[in-house]
Amino acid sequence: MKPLAPVSPRSRVVLGVSFFVLFFVVWAAVTFGGVVPKQFLADPLTMVKSGWTLLTDFGFARDIGMTVWRVVGGFLIAAVIAVPLGVLMGAYKGVEAFFEPFVSFARYLPASAFIPLLILWAGIGEAQKLSVIFIGSFFQLVLMIAVSVGNTRRDLVEAAYTLGSQDRGIVLRVLLPSSAPEIAETLRMVLGWAWTYVIVAELIGASSGIGHMITDSQALLATDNIIFGIIVIGLIGLVTDFAFKAFNRKLYPWAQLSR
Amino acid sequence: MKPLAPVSPRSRVVLGVSFFVLFFVVWAAVTFGGVVPKQFLADPLTMVKSGWTLLTDFGFARDIGMTVWRVVGGFLIAAVIAVPLGVLMGAYKGVEAFFEPFVSFARYLPASAFIPLLILWAGIGEAQKLSVIFIGSFFQLVLMIAVSVGNTRRDLVEAAYTLGSQDRGIVLRVLLPSSAPEIAETLRMVLGWAWTYVIVAELIGASSGIGHMITDSQALLATDNIIFGIIVIGLIGLVTDFAFKAFNRKLYPWAQLSR
């Protein structure tokens, strides 16, 4: 094999699938073979079966819906505030100087550590879960968006000036469209992190959601349910990410995003 | 204010500091003023005092040490495996085709949801906490490193070939050094995320660490301690991040990293 030499699309698929096959074979071997006792690790078959039961008999679909709703809700609130603020910070260095030091400190504060406080402040209802997502994504968003906007190619801005743009036009017709694809990419990335936070929020004080199902299953040592839950989250994350990527590519055909 | 027009370093500092001042003034006003009751939000003074007591009387330094140790430990284990694997994947497209689909799925699995399983598999000791950090950072690392290595400038590789390099030389003397600064940046970023996971791991089943202190304080409604804990995590995150950035810049003087 030569470094960087591409492999044929066919063997790409074969190799990729073979890892999954291998993974399941090993999993099945250790579980069915009895090397690992049932309560430590459910076998793949039981996992799938329990997952099905969860969906059909225990209303797991509703849990999934709740979790998705929380992520999307908290994230949207964060985005609605973060995008304008980030754009302002990127465009006006004075605004940036005012907010930046605080925001870049705040983004290191782990959202999960806020949960105890948030329960106090917002209760255990949806407000609390949304707040966790908000804290987890807001500061990152603001900072990354401000950087994107601030990195707008100076020559484009200067070109706009020589074409007669005023300051307002520079912000609305140059800075904003020029950084839009990067802002969309930032939103996609940060949404990916938000999934982690929602699970934490649901592990602690929730009556529905995927995280809650996992806590419930813990008592029963139902590793099948836990693993199913984890896989469901993974799949949702994967699907949203791909959808978001495709959407961005569609929305910004002029940008050379990830090839 | 003109878009993108820089502000003087002096006003930058003044503006940045003024936000913090404003923040503390508002905080002090609502807490000392009694608008917000004590058990909801401690005032800044109590927070600092309690923090001091935590450090002097309750051995909080040890908790901090434990948390740092866990993050660094778990992260190092992840890095030690992820860097060679990532480099191999980036260099050899066959290896990449084999691992990539699985890894890019696995990175969407939230580390926090694994905690119940990890307690079962690894117990409640350090192994479990390290595993959480490992799961949280390993897949991200592998993927991002593989991308960095795979993005090595093709013309540099070709130049090395025309200078007589063999495949081994290409990997060791071109791909590796060329992507080293980006790998270091990846390590820095992912380390930042690892902080979030360790707190989760400590919120759920630990007998030491900052997260554990926060759980303990939650029982006593000691919002002063909780806030102090959060700020400590934020500061540590900030400091490591800056140190790492400075270190990377020192290590790779030839690279044009973040300006």
Place this chain on the structure above:
Amino acid sequence: MGAVEPLIARAQAAPAGDVLSIRGVARTFAGGTVALQATDLAVAENDFITILGPSGCGKSTLLRMVAGLDTPTSGAIELDGRPVAGPGADRGMVFQSYTLFPWLTVLQNVCFGLREKGLPLQQQLDIAHPFIARVGLKGFEHHYPKQLSGGMQQRTALARALANDPRILLMDEPFGALDHQTRELMQELLLGIWEAERKTVLFVTHDIDEAIFMGSRVVVMSARPGRIKCDIPVPLPHPRHYAMKTTPPFAELKATLMEEIRVEVQRAAGLV
């Protein structure tokens, strides 16, 4: 186009007719770098002035100050007698780097300045389309910049600047990033447009052939700190044909400029 009288006559017109006048303009950067020493230059109506000079001698700095993108440390720049205070649509600029807005199509790019002026859409289109045709991009109106070659992008940038109908066109090595052949085609295209419209142009280049072929006057700048070293009229008749580049009068002028510029380049490189 018919017979065009030698331009040199116009260039020597009375200063009263100057479109642009640069008087004692100097620029020192924050770090202490003197980019430009006190410089004087008068640009008359319909002049095509090419500026030659070694790298770093302040050519771009001068052009940027005329455009209003930078401010002189001392001296005055006046356009039609009014001092330049900031950037404006009356001074169109074409940059060396590709500065089309990547999120706009060719047509939208050309309309950009018109839209900023607040013209209604139909009027914008009425102005833009002829210019797009003029630079030979008919049929490419709805292409995005990334779908165009470098030469096509610079042609669009030219159309965009011209559509705004500026008093003066500032061009900073507009063909510098193109390959040699594309560059020659672009020179002919621009020259053709100039011969038809007689737009006043300030054109920076490194290429002596280009400077002579395009210009009605060639201004040579000295190595940093920059200053105007000589100002040579080009007595070649219009319309000019590319074959002119291998004629003896051209070669003669080139030999002169080559000597002038060579000394400066060597000085800039620290070789003298």
Place this chain on the structure above:
Amino acid sequence: MGAVEPLIARAQAAPAGDVLSIRGVARTFAGGTVALQATDLAVAENDFITILGPSGCGKSTLLRMVAGLDTPTSGAIELDGRPVAGPGADRGMVFQSYTLFPWLTVLQNVCFGLREKGLPLQQQLDIAHPFIARVGLKGFEHHYPKQLSGGMQQRTALARALANDPRILLMDEPFGALDHQTRELMQELLLGIWEAERKTVLFVTHDIDEAIFMGSRVVVMSARPGRIKCDIPVPLPHPRHYAMKTTPPFAELKATLMEEIRVEVQRAAGLV
């Protein structure tokens, strides 16, 4: 350097003395693009062959196949009678893009190939230092590429290729990204080295002046699908001086080539 006999005599030497022989080489890319039609070219010892042609005519493809970085769809490439199987140190290459290893200093870059050969450090240094001096970079041995100007980077790349003592030097628009004046200085530098060492060179360029000034033979390629259109010897004596560029024999050759190439460029641009 002394008196150097016109090179043209050597170029017409018996084919037995050929360093490189390209016979019937064609290249079709995966998408069906025919980049190069069956091409024949023989390069004799000490030849300095410059290749001119419009963009996209397959010049880089041809050079990359000689370097072993790409494989012909058909035909044979032989170096000293042995078929080329892959890249190797016997064919040094200088690229248009700056390909110095950014993590190595100038000295380490020049030593790169020598180290890959397994030479001991002292021997590497003994070879590298004179070449660094040769390209005028004494004192810059411990600079990183980002601390160098474009011209200095290409000089280092030249030294790096020469240090490996290749049988043939392949240069793909090595000065294409430099500004005009730097480019002319680089031409003189390279010509000086060639006049002293008589390394066999295959040199791709877009610039007719450069092709004539540097080459002992100029090969013109047709627009895509590429093929060799004509192969013109340059009867100018060595050593050549930059002033030669404005002499009548030079201008004459240039006028001929300009016509040849112009047709191709227009064909490539779809104008004919």
Place this chain on the structure above:
Amino acid sequence: QETKVAVGISGWTGFAPLTLAKEAGIFKKHGLDVSIKKIPQKDRHLAIASGDVQCAATTVETWVVWNANGVATTQIFQLDKSFGADGMVVKPAIAKIADLKGKTVAADAPGTAGYFGLAWMLKKNGLSVKDVKVVNMGPQPAANAMIAGTSDIDAAMTYEPYLSAVRAKPEAGKIIATTLDYPMVMDTFGCTPKFLQDNPKAAKALADSYFEAVDMIRKEPKKSYEIMGADVKQSAEAFENSAKYLRWQDREANQKFFAGEHGQFSKEAADLLLEIGVIKAIPDLSRLADTRFLK
């Protein structure tokens, strides 16, 4: 040669004599090297299954859950009995437990004492856990949420000292029922069958140490409360206060308890747990306890 044993407990006042036994050197005297791990109740069986701890303290019905769900364990002695230390707090508007139908109740995860207590109280009032909306919250955050006046919780299951905290804030809520009204919280100590089989002497030593610690509390209350309080960052007085709501069980009480009450309660609890779906089958109830070590 000391026998190493890791014990999983929580900060619950009832378990404090174990801490005392360790801190006062009683375990050491009996040839044990005990390490005490604080593990939330919902994770404790996972720790046992992982092998990190061999023994644990928890409520009687929890052992039923663990055994039913695949974590084999055997109880060897009783620790304490709650006398009002566990209970349900409700918003002032709630008059009786039956009013909770359709309301939101905070309780720890299924398989914990809080959840069981809720199920038990609801059953005694003609309801089931399906009739209310259960929010997963530990006893501490649950109490805090009530005190903070969080609008979306109508009731919470918690224990001392958080119960007292609610008692001190009548406007936030009231204690509607405790273990005085529903005596169903009693804690026992158990180990894995493998540990008991391999270390019968150590098992006996554990029981003996516990009884000695209970003795010590009686003889030297001041010092004992101080040691036990320090472990949960409380003063001796505060700790003594929270201990008022429970009774530590000595050897005699233990023998009486395991003679009949234990079995009977386990049976009743198992039926309820099965009903609410926390266990899927009733385990072999005869193997839940091993009374050999009480002698």
